[in-house]
Amino acid sequence: MVFKKRPGALRLTIIVTKKIAPKAVDRNRIKRLLKEGFKKFAKAEGEFKIIIKSNISGLKLDDVLKKLEPLITKIK
Numbered sequence: 001m002v003f004k005k006r007p008g009a010l011r012l013t014i015i016v017t018k019k020i021a022p023k024a025v026d027r028n029r030i031k032r033l034l035k036e037g038f039k040k041f042a043k044a045e046g047e048f049k050i051i052i053k054s055n056i057s058g059l060k061l062d063d064v065l066k067k068l069e070p071l072i073t074k075i076k
Contacts, residue, residue: 008045009045010038010045010046010048011046011047011048012034012035012038012047012048012050013047013048013049013050014030014031014034014035014050014052015049015050015051015052016030016031016052017052020052020053020054020055021052021055021057026055026057027057029057030052030055030056030057033056033057033059033061033064034050034064034068036061036064037061037064037065037068038068038072040065041068041069041072
């Protein structure tokens with residue numbers, strides 16, 4: 001994850017390669033999960049660039065939130 005401090009709204013870039021999730025359905029699910037996870041942390045501002053290294057399409061939203069929370073709090 002790369003973070004750039006920028007005032008204003010949240011800007012999110014998520015990269016999921018075909019090597020990680022061969023099906024477009026899985027890639028889109030991963031992106032939706034991460035976007036929803038960032039919405040839960042409404043105070044997050046700036047530009048985030050996330051490169052996915054493993055297939056997390058099988059995880060539930062709660063599991064994704066548990067993994068995201070320490071990363072976002074570390075940045076603040």
